[in-house]
Amino acid sequence: MIIPFIFNMSTYSEAPYTWFFFKGLDMAKHHDWPIMGQEIYVKSSLKDFIKMGERAAYDADFIKEHLWYETPHSKDFKHFKGYAVNKKIIDDLVKETGSYLDAYLRILRAPYEPLVEDITRQIEDIKANYSEPIEAFCVLSANPSLSAAAAKFNIPVLHYEMGCFREPVYMKTAFMDTRSLHGGNTTEVRFKKFQSEMKGYRNIMSPKELLALLLRPEKMDMLDKYGTRPEVRCGAALGYAVVEIFQAQSGFNDSELLYRLARKYGTNNMLIRMHPFDPYGAKYPKYSMCVDKKDHSTIDFILSCEEIFSIGSNVCVEAMFWGRKAHTMVKSPSYYGSAHTVEEKAPEVDPMYLNFFAMNYLIPFKFMMDPEYIRWRLSDPSEKEIFEKHLAVHLANKKLDMSVMDLPASKRLKAFKEAKAVY
Template identity: 25%
Template sequence: MKIVPILFPHPCRGETAPYLCTFLRSINTALPRSAYYIVDPACLDWNRFRQRWEFEPWNQWFHEYRIDERLKPERIEFLDESLLEPLVRQHVTPIRAWRFLILNRYRPLEDFLEAALDRAAAELGGIDCVLTWLNVASLQYVCARRGIALVHNEHGPLRKPIWRHTAYFDFFGVNGQTAAAAEFAAFCEQFAQRDQWPSLEDIRDALLTAARSEAPLVAPYRCGVAAQLEEDSNLVAFGNGFSSLEVVRHCQRKFGWEQVLIRLHPMGIAMVRGHLDTSPNALAFIGQCDEIHTVNSSVAAEALLFGKTVVTYGDTPLRVAMRPQPDGDGTVWTSEGVAFPARAATFFFLSYLMPYSLVFDPAYIGWRLRRPSHLARMVAHLRHYSGLPPRYEEGPPSGNVAAEFEELLGRLAEAGRTQAATPAASEGEPFSFEGVPSFYRQIDERQALLRECHALRHEHDATLASRSWKITAPLRWLDARLRSRRPS
């Protein structure tokens, strides 16, 4: 395989080397042996970032890599952030420039990419595919013009330690403008004769890896809002103009202030008024709510597996399991009333999503470039989740492959149900994504302080209103007068 991973500098988060974690993950695989890297130069300046979250042991476990100077790839060139600076100046703010870069072509970047890919092709003897972790219109244009497959990866909505860690693999885009709808149509065509599908419970149990507490029989909140990272492309380019704050206010007006629970993104910067969730993970949040609303957060996928009504306001590949619903003068997407929800869930969670550990696996990438059937994809993914050696099927799937799919899914679902019955370990630091494990604890501590202040103020007001306080008022007045007359 001849692969070119491209990791762009990010002009809007105010963070140097935003894809350092992805770079570290990639060089811990077999990828560098068959790759020519085009990356942000800061990705190699590790000494600057020794105190950042990417170097924490917890994060290395989560993203499956280790820090080793000997792993740095030899075939590499740099895409400096200075190339994007004129775009930032032109669009006033970095976020507006980021949106433009995602959705529109930018000639200086295209000129750089054309020359860089020429050098990569000369080094590798050709290019089989380019890997990217975000939508960039100029990269899509250059690859299409050159006839090179462009693979978009991103973290999937299910992540360890609670779920089997997943990722996206899409030839058209990620977050928005994806091939999910077209792939689902092909999936339905390949399974046109099938009328029995795995249940949501079987899919959920097959993908769960952690013990979980049962959701309350009656959820205390009508609605849960999953807020998102303000500078992520999910909102910047694919939110259909909605922000998390707009969704919060809409739901508070629709359901009532007391009926809405808000889960903030652990890396977000916005704070909102309302009931804030301090649960250690998204499952505990989901269990407290009748339905989940979000622009396009991955929490929606988790809620879907638990049979919750999900409403999304932005573009998302999860729409394959939802239907449009008018809301005022606009349209949102809801999982309520969807025909054949188990079929859509089977496609999305078992075929469209892939195991995270295979993201930079050249053998898997090469197999996906040959466009295997959805059944073969599902079996390959389930074999990986089951700890079995890879076996990438070629050609039309046989009856043996279909039987293997049923057997693997049943075995994983049963293992998940056994794990779910295991008493959960004591809660330590709340789990969150990308090195911010204390965020929700900080919210909890802040709310505890606010409750304590409120209790003290209530006690103070009650004391002032008490009968004893009023009776003893003359004595306090006399004491104050006598103190004021004492010589200093």
């Protein structure tokens, strides 16, 4: 069995990972599998989530368009058993460190032994009460304590997050990493393997082809902007005002990023993209004249800038596909292939790496909580097999099949651009 683990101590919401809980529940309910995590998730009722105002619990249209699981019903809660992290462990750590943020950073940076022991006991309990073996845990971002506890039983932990390509512009994707999305070296290790396996492979695509394959048909006209001359030297893609998974690595924040960019390039030569969903509502009045137009898309922002800078935003890796260099300050999916300071020169973008990232590191969103897909990935398929499986899905989304890959590059690009999508 595959067990979702739901844990987040951010304070902008009572239950920030509600959507991931229900994504996991959508899988677990069909198999009567358990779910582990904080009490707020695994011991709450559907009515509790609705009272919290969490759209992921009740908004059928929102769920269908963005999250891709069945709208929850109270009866679903009868088909899983919740294993709750001992709340006292968390409360005691908050008291010891002085704040939820400090406690959360402690948990994100390294295994926290009381939490490791608690999770270990719960794994033992699950093993004693279920006949099925635990095949894997699924978690958003990372939880070193879970990884440490799972390692005692040789249970893999799969780390997920929303992909950099998503609606309403692109076909929806997700990240899935077997080590860590923020701190591991999976992309570097897997890319080297990809290069070895795919040397001379006929289906390697240009960045423009990759974009044409992943763009939704109604957004395909954006591709006409490819190669647009930049208007300013640098663009700052800002994130949430507080991003604990980044702060656990470095105190480098958006304010310092803007400060450094202004010193190096001047405010008249920089553009700022505010995060459209920042729950903290961060504002930087000193740089208000640099903020991009509200009606500009992320692609418009990227193409307006010669290079993109961010703490760890997915905009950086998206920029690479659009022919822009990137600077990513902390380890994240955008880290490999970019520069890591404001001052250093950014590397040239390798089209081979973009093929790996789009077709191998990212997964089609429909596979996010698919037990059969997860089992297949746990069987250690080759990078070539992963490439071809994901490519087939993306082609099918455009009502195309693998035969289109035999076309010359120019005709292949034309076929991608003219295809109609299946949503």
